[in-house]
Amino acid sequence: MKISYNWIKEYLDLDVKPADLAEKIERTSVEVDDVVTPSDGLKKIVVGHVLSIEAHPDSDHLHICQVDVGEDEPLQIVCGAPNIDKGQMVIVALPGSRIADNVKIKKSKMRGIPSAGMICALQEIGFSDDVVPKDYVDGIYVLPADATPGDDVYDYLGMNDSLIDLDVTPNRGDMLSLNGTLRDLAAIYDKPVTLDQPEVKETGDAIADQLTIHTDADLAPQYRMRLVKQIKIAPSPMWLQIRLWNAGYRPINNVVDITNYIMLKYGQPLHAFDYDKFAGQEVYVRNAKAGEKLTTLDEGEHDLDDHDIVIADDKAPIALAGVMGGLSTSITDETTTVAIEAAVFEHDHIRKAAQRHNLHTDASQRFERGVNRAGVQDALDAAAEMMTDLADGAVQTGTAVGSDNVPEPAVIPLSLSHVNAVLGTDLELAKVVHILESLGFTVATAGEDMTVTVPIRRNDIHIPADLLEEIARIYGYDELPTTLPTGRMTMGTLTSAQKLMRATRHSLEGLGLNQAISYALTTADKAKMFMMQPSEETNLAWPMSVDHAVLRMNVVTGLLDDIAYNTARKVKDVALYEQGRVFYREDGNDRPSEEEHIAGAITGTLMPAGWNQPAKDVDFYQIKGIVEAYLKDMAINGDVTYEANADMPEMHPGRTADILVHGHRIGFMGQVHPTIAKKFKIGATYVFELNLQAIIDMPKQENQYDVISRYPAITRDIAMLVPDEVTNDQIVALIEKRGGAFLQSVKLFDVYDGVKVPKGKKSLAYTLTYQDKHETLVDDAVTQAFEKVEKRLQDDLGAEIR
Amino acid sequence: MSLKDKLDELHQRGLAEIKKSTDLKDVNQVRVSLLGKKGPITEVLRGMRDLDAEERPKVGAFANEIRDDLTAALTKRREELENAVLNARLANEKIDVTLPGTPVAKGEPHVIQQIIDQIEDLFLGMGYQVLSGPEVEEDKYNFEMMNLPKNHPARDMQDTFYITKEILMRTQTSPMQARTLEKHDFSQGPLKMISPGVVYRRDTDDPTHSHQFHQVEGLVIDKHITMADLKGTLQVLAHELFGDKFDVRLRPSYFPFTEPSVEADITCFNCGGKGCNVCKNTGWIEVLGAGMVHPNVLKMAGVDPDVYGGFAFGVGPDRFAMLKYGVDDIRNFYLNDVRFLTQFTKKG
Numbered sequence A: 001m002k003i004s005y006n007w008i009k010e011y012l013d014l015d016v017k018p019a020d021l022a023e024k025i026e027r028t029s030v031e032v033d034d035v036v037t038p039s040d041g042l043k044k045i046v047v048g049h050v051l052s053i054e055a056h057p058d059s060d061h062l063h064i065c066q067v068d069v070g071e072d073e074p075l076q077i078v079c080g081a082p083n084i085d086k087g088q089m090v091i092v093a094l095p096g097s098r099i100a101d102n103v104k105i106k107k108s109k110m111r112g113i114p115s116a117g118m119i120c121a122l123q124e125i126g127f128s129d130d131v132v133p134k135d136y137v138d139g140i141y142v143l144p145a146d147a148t149p150g151d152d153v154y155d156y157l158g159m160n161d162s163l164i165d166l167d168v169t170p171n172r173g174d175m176l177s178l179n180g181t182l183r184d185l186a187a188i189y190d191k192p193v194t195l196d197q198p199e200v201k202e203t204g205d206a207i208a209d210q211l212t213i214h215t216d217a218d219l220a221p222q223y224r225m226r227l228v229k230q231i232k233i234a235p236s237p238m239w240l241q242i243r244l245w246n247a248g249y250r251p252i253n254n255v256v257d258i259t260n261y262i263m264l265k266y267g268q269p270l271h272a273f274d275y276d277k278f279a280g281q282e283v284y285v286r287n288a289k290a291g292e293k294l295t296t297l298d299e300g301e302h303d304l305d306d307h308d309i310v311i312a313d314d315k316a317p318i319a320l321a322g323v324m325g326g327l328s329t330s331i332t333d334e335t336t337t338v339a340i341e342a343a344v345f346e347h348d349h350i351r352k353a354a355q356r357h358n359l360h361t362d363a364s365q366r367f368e369r370g371v372n373r374a375g376v377q378d379a380l381d382a383a384a385e386m387m388t389d390l391a392d393g394a395v396q397t398g399t400a401v402g403s404d405n406v407p408e409p410a411v412i413p414l415s416l417s418h419v420n421a422v423l424g425t426d427l428e429l430a431k432v433v434h435i436l437e438s439l440g441f442t443v444a445t446a447g448e449d450m451t452v453t454v455p456i457r458r459n460d461i462h463i464p465a466d467l468l469e470e471i472a473r474i475y476g477y478d479e480l481p482t483t484l485p486t487g488r489m490t491m492g493t494l495t496s497a498q499k500l501m502r503a504t505r506h507s508l509e510g511l512g513l514n515q516a517i518s519y520a521l522t523t524a525d526k527a528k529m530f531m532m533q534p535s536e537e538t539n540l541a542w543p544m545s546v547d548h549a550v551l552r553m554n555v556v557t558g559l560l561d562d563i564a565y566n567t568a569r570k571v572k573d574v575a576l577y578e579q580g581r582v583f584y585r586e587d588g589n590d591r592p593s594e595e596e597h598i599a600g601a602i603t604g605t606l607m608p609a610g611w612n613q614p615a616k617d618v619d620f621y622q623i624k625g626i627v628e629a630y631l632k633d634m635a636i637n638g639d640v641t642y643e644a645n646a647d648m649p650e651m652h653p654g655r656t657a658d659i660l661v662h663g664h665r666i667g668f669m670g671q672v673h674p675t676i677a678k679k680f681k682i683g684a685t686y687v688f689e690l691n692l693q694a695i696i697d698m699p700k701q702e703n704q705y706d707v708i709s710r711y712p713a714i715t716r717d718i719a720m721l722v723p724d725e726v727t728n729d730q731i732v733a734l735i736e737k738r739g740g741a742f743l744q745s746v747k748l749f750d751v752y753d754g755v756k757v758p759k760g761k762k763s764l765a766y767t768l769t770y771q772d773k774h775e776t777l778v779d780d781a782v783t784q785a786f787e788k789v790e791k792r793l794q795d796d797l798g799a800e801i802r
Numbered sequence B: 001m002s003l004k005d006k007l008d009e010l011h012q013r014g015l016a017e018i019k020k021s022t023d024l025k026d027v028n029q030v031r032v033s034l035l036g037k038k039g040p041i042t043e044v045l046r047g048m049r050d051l052d053a054e055e056r057p058k059v060g061a062f063a064n065e066i067r068d069d070l071t072a073a074l075t076k077r078r079e080e081l082e083n084a085v086l087n088a089r090l091a092n093e094k095i096d097v098t099l100p101g102t103p104v105a106k107g108e109p110h111v112i113q114q115i116i117d118q119i120e121d122l123f124l125g126m127g128y129q130v131l132s133g134p135e136v137e138e139d140k141y142n143f144e145m146m147n148l149p150k151n152h153p154a155r156d157m158q159d160t161f162y163i164t165k166e167i168l169m170r171t172q173t174s175p176m177q178a179r180t181l182e183k184h185d186f187s188q189g190p191l192k193m194i195s196p197g198v199v200y201r202r203d204t205d206d207p208t209h210s211h212q213f214h215q216v217e218g219l220v221i222d223k224h225i226t227m228a229d230l231k232g233t234l235q236v237l238a239h240e241l242f243g244d245k246f247d248v249r250l251r252p253s254y255f256p257f258t259e260p261s262v263e264a265d266i267t268c269f270n271c272g273g274k275g276c277n278v279c280k281n282t283g284w285i286e287v288l289g290a291g292m293v294h295p296n297v298l299k300m301a302g303v304d305p306d307v308y309g310g311f312a313f314g315v316g317p318d319r320f321a322m323l324k325y326g327v328d329d330i331r332n333f334y335l336n337d338v339r340f341l342t343q344f345t346k347k348g
């Protein structure tokens, strides 16, 4: 809501600048979006009197005007506005002036005719299209006839006022009005404020003979109408138009403007009906019936059903309650009798109706937050009074009342010690009482105990905590002390799972992978790729886009998306890991279970080519090296093995391995299938994904110290030819099993599968290291053990020792 | 010529030869020819038999002196020559030390992770637990137990990805607070926790909105927790993340789960508080929401609000990172451009 600084000053004696007032509001009450003075940035824009106009010789729409701008000689200005006329008072941007959007106006020629400045439309001096009166939307604006040529126009148009745009939180409906804002400011500045009291002059017949209202109080706790006859529809006076356009409303005519003005002042939405267009003299507040239709003021057509609350006459709905009036009974230039509605509708109904019909209006916004239920009649009376003053209306006697439920004010007990205990302050009772009273609350005290009666307009205050907020904000948050919690000690430690997750990240970073965080919501296709276990999809009910519609069941596809993003930007070498959740759902469950996973992806080269080393493309053994090193860091207590897996549809059938611990599969690694890589528009990419939760849950090894032997080790190399299908794992297992008591390690140092090796065979070479921890090994003992191994390799695996 | 004279001459000649030698082989030859078994010194010593018993030890001592001196001269010459050879080799081995070093593969933590870790470490040090809950939540924990019943207007403020009517993607990490409150045994001490994690909102991604982002929420419940404690805690947080020069101020706000509710601003990064475009000339930037836990939240979790109370706060690591580093597009955090990820590596 945009609130006028000048309007506030009419009621409150404040000696602060607009910016300071805004700052104070923001620090104490509600957020302020900005403070704007419409004349800021404008220069040399004055009132001009159009002395004469003549047609431009070379144009069918331009006019050459002689304009008195209060100087000795009139200015000649060429103007293209269709509504320019002799005798008008107009807005003139002088040569050297600055108009909206920082545009400078200079002397110029228009089709050969010199033009000294510009006659302006309101939009050209910064007005929004939405607030310009309809008559002037497509032309220049005409100022009142008593304007003085040569004066700055700003004061004539209310442009020297400052407008403070309040961003009111949902609880502070009371701040959506001048009166509510004044009451808060009165407390903030600790100054008295006196608000206007309406005085209606009832001059007509009894309303009871002319209008009867039937209301279900559940639908509208309050529903009141007044009737004003002999209305003369006309434009509103300037001061009212200025109030409205400065608040962001387009002036329309006196009756409609009055309803908007009263809403701004009191916070109470009003609606003006053309009474003569009612079918009958009865007005109903009721649920709509299925099949009923309503055309609203904005000419929108709405199909209604029994969720909607409508105002209806004997025949049909005439308004969507609390949201917008109907077109058929709207005020026109011919209207003479106005029925003014002031009501309270349940916020829940209004919120849903506004959503259902996609009609979020200023009225619905106020009803959603709750209006002042004790102020409905005041607002109605104030509107009636203004219709007498500004439209010569005759207010009929009495108010037609359909329902009249005014709630009891909240009465809240509060103790001083509680206030100080929660705020951490040392306030005295008198101070607290004063703050509450300055807000218009009534306080009764007994010792340190207070009983606080809250005015009905503050519908956000129900419990002591609500009062604490009032005390804290008016006292000032800056005045609160700054301390840290005291009390019993607590331990702050990470759980073992959290520690392992941190260790995981550090380990993978140490291995050269950058941490990525990708989207967990993905496409249906990607969600179910690289699955490690069967699962149902989990879909969003109303996704924003198909790209983020399904919960991921793997982490790898997110990394592939990331690689695609990098690839498209010519970043070729990418090494990423991500730790995050996957979502598995069982058929029949609405809610998926969540499992922590860790995944990695590498493409291009891990180590870019340098001046002293060539680039090496990523390959299976690099991703495996990372996985091995990572699992070693995690110290899982159990054998880690790798088994070829040719059956994952998204993976290269010959370059994929399952990762097993104690024979239990915890993940996979290998090359992404080339057709999948192509789909993602990425090059050869190697990935792994592991069930991190499984790693967390597994028993771990402890670090332990092993004496480093003082006795020398003896090594023996062995090279052999074996059939292609014999794996390294088999050979190592056999050597380890048959290597004897002194075998310390087996290390592969060469694999050769080239032309010198017979087809169907490969050559492998290992270094075996022997050591005795207690004495120097004798050569003979090693030779004996080594020969035994050689024999087993020949016998069991068909190895040819070379 | 006396023996002594002979020895003198041998001495002088030997020194001259050593000086003349130009490589290690020369030195070796000189050594053999001077000091060897068939060398002149040995020969001279053999002639000692003919001397008086009185003279013999004197000449013997003198001969040994000369031999020692020549040995030392030989050793010195050898070292000189060896050094010369080594220096020549080293001179040959000179490299351009300004060529770049061989790169080492090294990964970096995500910038958001860095901020979360920093927040976690700070609060661990103050005795908080770190708790993470499910990302797919029940409406009950995400909203209802946060004092946001089904028809609460503030539910419009956080548009939600629903899976079913009751199941949703959490819009905040505070459901974990409700879950923990329900279980906490206050006889064992106060509850002090933070819950970091990913949250989701039904937003269209653009430079300032992301349908996925992060949150760290904090909660302290005990018998005597004050709003002043909240203020102090937020100040410690701001100092840790941004530096001691940054001040914190509180402003009234509204959240259904806290009362009083506040928004916390910190000194503007860009202008240091003088006022600029970034802070709309206020000198302050809004960074987090907080407040005293609403009694309804405690009641719904089975905690007596007449005995216990405390504060809660929620911070957005994404927003912190954007402010701290001037990142102008939140999507950068989730697209994982390597050139972006590897910018936040300063650890010193």
Ligand SMILES: [Zn+2]
Pocket (backbone or CB within 6 Å): B268, B269, B270, B271, B272, B273, B274, B275, B276, B277, B278, B279, B280, B281, B282, B283, B284
């Ligand atoms: Zn600034």
